[in-house]
Amino acid sequence: MTKKHDKLVDLVTPSRPTGPIAHRVKGMKDIQPGAxxxxxxxxxxxxxxxxxxxxxxxxxxxxxxxxxxxxxxxxxxxxxxxxxxxxxxxxxxxxxxxxxxxxxxxxxxxxxxxxxxxxxxxxxxxxxxxxxxxxxxxxxxxxxxxxxxxxxxxxxxxxxxxxxxxxxxxxxxxxxxxxxxxxxxxxxxRPNYINELVKYYKEKKHREQLCPDCRKRLIKNPLRLLDCKEPACEALAQGAPQLIDFxxxxxxxxxxxxxxxxxxxxxxxxxxxxxxxxxxxxxxxxxxxxxxxxxxxxxxxxxxxxxxxxxxxxxxxxxxxxxxxxxxxxxxxxxxxxxxxEVSQTRPDVFLAQLGDGPRLKSLQLFEELRQAGLTVHQAFTKNSLKSQLALANQLKVKYALIIGQKELLDGTILLRDMESGSQEVLDLKRVKSIMLKRLAKTK
Ligand SMILES: [Zn+2]
Ligand SMILES: [Zn+2]
Incomplete structure (x- = not known):
């Protein structure tokens, strides 16, 4: 399927442009991850x-x-x-x-x-x-x-x-x-004011100091003379008649x-x-x-x-x-x-970490169970090292991490780690949902 499609594209555009990679157009901006x-x-x-x-x-x-x-x-x-x-x-x-x-x-x-x-x-x-x-x-x-x-x-x-x-x-x-x-x-x-304004700028000593743009504005759109950013024009605008008086x-x-x-x-x-x-x-x-x-x-x-x-x-x-x-x-x-x-960001409630194939499978089920109970759960099922999973949990500023390895899976338990204090306790895997709901209700 892909090959056929490629051929078709090649027929339409016989030679693909080569050279340096495409750059974004001048003055344009991308919004990147994290922004x-x-x-x-x-x-x-x-x-x-x-x-x-x-x-x-x-x-x-x-x-x-x-x-x-x-x-x-x-x-x-x-x-x-x-x-x-x-x-x-x-x-x-x-x-x-x-x-x-x-x-x-x-x-x-x-x-x-x-x-x-x-x-x-x-x-x-x-x-x-x-x-x-x-x-x-x-x-x-x-x-x-x-x-x-x-x-x-x-x-x-x-x-x-x-x-x-x-x-x-x-x-x-x-x-x-x-x-x-x-x-x-x-x-x-406004017309009365504009007349006065033009009169002011047409005085020889003033007109001579105007930037080329402002000389054009004097004819087309005199009000704009007041907000020109050129220093000489800015100084002139200070002394110009004020609309408020008119x-x-x-x-x-x-x-x-x-x-x-x-x-x-x-x-x-x-x-x-x-x-x-x-x-x-x-x-x-x-x-x-x-x-x-x-x-x-x-x-x-x-x-x-x-x-x-x-x-x-x-x-x-x-x-x-x-x-x-x-x-x-x-x-x-x-x-x-x-x-x-930062304050407006909702912190995830729980990070689910796992070690090994069996625990990974179990944590997939648990993930769904906790999510359906209304908890915001984060995970990194593709990561194998516990260290990198906990580093991510830290980055996300999660309050609790649940960790399950081979030993816990065999015992029917799971490890609860308080990410702020670092203290850990062993929970009964069957009761983990109700325990987490209680804990988080207390801290919210
Ligand atoms: Zn009016
Ligand atoms: Zn100007």
Whole structure:
């Protein structure tokens, strides 16, 4: 069967490529043995806390139409102009590997009529995103995000609920990050501000100092001048007019309410007038979760989000206020407290060790018996040496090991070893299940 199959493959690909072994694509990452417990810990904790607050898990496809992102992220955004993986499929349709989650989630909201569900609709989303940007610390070209969104809530409570959730999550993960907040105003007040901003940057002494990218931004997307990472541009941004001074009355009231609620909840934040986020669709409150920098470098962002009240309408849905945030898994993993992960791991109750063929057979039966009684049992039936089996039991931090050799098998007994104290006792093989259940009930 295998041979036939091989031949077929050879016919299709007459010469197998030779040369150095395949490497992973630049900017991509493998998750290797031993790394998953931390991922699982983050996901489980996020799922649990979000569920308690009424968020429901959803999912969307990795592939979406290119135009979805062009219409939502913004034609001039870095994502669309530089970073998207897009291609024409065989029918000539232009598709993209999703570079961010929100547009797909909004598309699903419109397409399936989630406005018919009781509002607000709160969703939790998790999955990979693809961006062909410069690989940086904790940022890969395929990276994973957790997204939390609230649809149908126009008031400041939506932002407050999301920021409160961030606060709870960070606590659960042992990550001491800072929450930056700003307001981007609305269609009524932002244009006035942008006029002033452009005026400021067009002054000769300012314009001369701008980096080439920012000179382009000045025409296409002036808000982005505020978060350029070039030192000269950063210094200029410090002296630029601040959006907060230009907010219309409703926008100002909205921001004040958000901050008041956060103060009442005892959640610390940092008002950051330079925070603009890189996307066209945000309005009013935007926020970012950053790790305070230890060196002169810019603080590293773990994620962020904001309000996007116009996005649903601009993608063809009925006007619906919405708000959301995303956290980058790989960045979170850099700062996650490893102790929290360790504590979350369930230690196996018992390790079953054996020496010789007869005892191995007996321990196979016993394994099944203990497992059915509800115990978490580990074993290494393929190992012959007792030393290496006990070394594994130690590694797994098991409390008890049960050891059976030829002598015990003949006597109808089994050896119980307390892995912490090293003390051993002989048990009746017939009674081992009930004894173990009693012992473990006591220690749990
Ligand atoms: Zn406004
Ligand atoms: Zn610049």
């Amino acid at each position: 998953y417990p931390a991922w699982e810990f983050l996901l489980q904790s996020a799922g649990r806390l979000a569920r308690l607050r009424g968020f429901e898990r959803i999912d969307t496809p990795v592939l979406e139409s290119y135009s979805l992102y062009e219409r939502s992220s913004g034609r001039t955004s870095d994502i669309v102009t530089k970073e998207m993986y897009s291609f024409l499929d065989k029918s000539g349709e232009r598709l993209a590997l999703r570079p961010e989650a929100t547009p797909g989630i909004v598309r699903a909201y419109i397409e399936h009529g989630w406005f018919n569900l009781p509002q607000p609709v709160k969703t939790l989303w998790y999955g990979p995103l693809f961006r062909r940007d410069k690989p940086q610390l904790g940022r890969y070209r395929q990276h994973y995000q957790l997204n939390f969104d609230i649809f149908g809530e126009p008031g400041p409570l939506a932002e407050v609920e999301l920021i409160f959730l961030i606060h709870e999550l960070l606590n659960d993960w042992g990550i001491e990050a800072q929450i930056d907040i700003n307001s981007l105003g609305c269609v009524d007040c 907010l219309c009355e409703p926008c100002k009231q909205h921001l004040v309410k958000v901050l008041e609620f956060l103060d009442n909840l005892g959640i610390q934040y940092n008002l950051n007038s330079q925070l603009v986020r890189g996307l066209d669709y945000y309005n009013r409150t935007v926020f970012e979760v950053v790790m305070p920098s230890e060196s002169a470098q810019r603080p590293l962002a773990l994620g962020g989000g904001g309000r996007y009240d116009q996005l649903i309408e601009s993608l063809g849905g009925r006007p619906t206020p919405a708000c959301g945030f995303a956290l980058g898994m790989e960045r979170l993993l850099l700062y996650l407290d490893p102790h929290k992960v």
